[in-house]
Amino acid sequence: MKKKTKKTTKRKSAVGDRDRALREHLVTLLKGGGAHVHFMDAIDGFPEAKRGAFVESLPHSGWQLLEHARLAQWDILEFSRNPKHKSPGFPDGYWPKTPVPPDASAWDNCVHQFQHDLKEMIKLVKNPRIDLFAKIPHGDGQTILREALILADHNSYHLGQLVDLRRGLGTWPEQ
Numbered sequence: 001m002k003k004k005t006k007k008t009t010k011r012k013s014a015v016g017d018r019d020r021a022l023r024e025h026l027v028t029l030l031k032g033g034g035a036h037v038h039f040m041d042a043i044d045g046f047p048e049a050k051r052g053a054f055v056e057s058l059p060h061s062g063w064q065l066l067e068h069a070r071l072a073q074w075d076i077l078e079f080s081r082n083p084k085h086k087s088p089g090f091p092d093g094y095w096p097k098t099p100v101p102p103d104a105s106a107w108d109n110c111v112h113q114f115q116h117d118l119k120e121m122i123k124l125v126k127n128p129r130i131d132l133f134a135k136i137p138h139g140d141g142q143t144i145l146r147e148a149l150i151l152a153d154h155n156s157y158h159l160g161q162l163v164d165l166r167r168g169l170g171t172w173p174e175q
Contacts, residue, residue: 052100
């Protein structure tokens with residue numbers, strides 16, 4: 001059996017420190033709040049009567065953006081952890097059928113599911129037994145690191161659109 005040297009121990013410690021730091025940075029990015037708003041900041045106080053409204057020059061309603069972000073996040077999460085997952089058809093499977101929520105509880109259910117799935121993705125990222133750089137066995141080269149970065153990028157883009165929409169609707173808190 002090979003004896004551990006101080007150099008080997010330091011190297012393993014440095015690798016472990018970098019791994020922890022990377023995971024922490026990814027979690028921060030997924031949660032938002034660095035260079036962009038947190039999810040709840042973008043939707044808190046969004047008036048029920050305006051969730052299906054449009055603003056000139058913006059292509060989507062609040063409901064469409066929220067439900068699209070939820071669907072895409074769910075797909076990324078399930079692809080990352082479930083080898084039997086089948087993604088919806090693109091692009092129709094990633095957007096709601098109507099610009100308004102189908103019923104009074106749909107918005108709240110969507111918010112709850114978005115938050116739940118985000119927590120699940122964060123659990124994957126935080127799990128030290130998961131190699132962030134390893135190829136996902138049922139994928140074609142994707143890694144958990146790549147999926148987490150895509151998810152954070154996608155969410156921040158659409159949360160920015162929600163903020164723009166709310167500004168156009170006059171419902172953003174700063175107004």
